[in-house]
Amino acid sequence: MGDRAMCEIRTKEGSLIIYTRWGGHALPETARKAIIAAKGRWSDTPYAMRILVDQITKEGRDELTGFGLMLEPNAEDEHNNGKPSVIINLEELTLKVIHNRKEKVFTFKEIYDAVSV
Numbered sequence: 001m002g003d004r005a006m007c008e009i010r011t012k013e014g015s016l017i018i019y020t021r022w023g024g025h026a027l028p029e030t031a032r033k034a035i036i037a038a039k040g041r042w043s044d045t046p047y048a049m050r051i052l053v054d055q056i057t058k059e060g061r062d063e064l065t066g067f068g069l070m071l072e073p074n075a076e077d078e079h080n081n082g083k084p085s086v087i088i089n090l091e092e093l094t095l096k097v098i099h100n101r102k103e104k105v106f107t108f109k110e111i112y113d114a115v116s117v
Contacts, residue, residue, distance in 0.1 A: 018053060
């Protein structure tokens with residue numbers, strides 16, 4: 001049971017993986033909202049990463065289960081055959097969403113512009 005998925009946040013130095021047990025279906029939209037929240041720090045990787053993690057995991061902030069953090073993807077992702085289905089790239093400023101072998105890539109600017117219209 002669950003709706004497991006992983007979000008990989010990529011940087012020049014490496015990756016941080018966020019695992020969600022229950023929010024896999026909503027993870028692409030959650031990532032979009034987190035990217036918008038981090039707009040003022042897109043060019044400051046440590047701060048951007050902290051804001052992204054904080055926003056993506058805020059629903060489980062005080063819970064013992066629901067989210068996990070890892071440096072290598074070693075959890076389930078029901079949306080991309082066990083690999084992260086959401087990839088936020090802080091070097092390229094892109095969001096990649098993979099579902100059923102189909103990929104969509106959005107720039108941070110496209111994401112921000114879509115809500116500021």
